[in-house]
Amino acid sequence: MSAKSIIQTLFVLFLSFLDLTANEDGSLLFHGNCITCHFETKTVSAPSVVDFKEHYLRAFPKKEDFVNYMSIWVQHPKEETSIMLESVEKHGIMPELGFDLETLKEISEYIYETDFKNKHKGHKD
Numbered sequence: 649m650s651a652k653s654i655i656q657t658l659f660v661l662f663l664s665f666l667d668l669t670a671n672e673d674g675s676l677l678f679h680g681n682c683i684t685c686h687f688e689t690k691t692v693s694a695p696s697v698v699d700f701k702e703h704y705l706r707a708f709p710k711k712e713d714f715v716n717y718m719s720i721w722v723q724h725p726k727e728e729t730s731i732m733l734e735s736v737e738k739h740g741i742m743p744e745l746g747f748d749l750e751t752l753k754e755i756s757e758y759i760y761e762t763d764f765k766n767k768h769k770g771h772k773d
């Protein structure tokens with residue numbers, strides 16, 4: 649192996665490590681901060697994650713659009729920009745939680761990538 653290919657291999661390993669830790673953070677942040685109000689599959693005091701994810705996927709099939717809209721919306725929830733007005737009517741508008749945009753992007757990416765209907769890491773019943 650040449651020095652160049654060793655460096656390339658190390659770099660790829662480093663990138664996949666970053667990717668893994670990003671996902672872990674998203675999972676922890678989501679499970680620590682969102683499921684207090686949003687159950688994963690049941691709608692109680694707020695729409696379930698499965699429910700709002702379905703609305704979002706219909707409106708924003710592309711990951712980039714999904715993540716951008718969700719993180720900006722959650723940063724400043726407003727009725728005018730809600731795509732789930734029936735939920736706003738039923739539960740009242742979601743409160744502002746005070747997260748920065750980078751954190752909300754990690755959470756939104758985690759939501760986009762996770763299949764909440766099936767077993768996934770970090771989930772507690």
Ligand code: HEC
Binds near residue numbers: 681686725736745
């Ligand atoms: C204090 C309770 C509470 C917490 C905590 C909470 N939510 Fe919500 N959320 C709500 C309620 C109630 C609604 C339904 C009304 C609405 O849409 O504003 C909602 C709606 C939403 C919607 C639908 C947006 C729309 O278009 O109306 C998204 C997306 C969302 N929440 C994401 C999150 C994420 C991500 C987190 C964690 C960072 C989170 N929520 C934490 C109460 C909460």
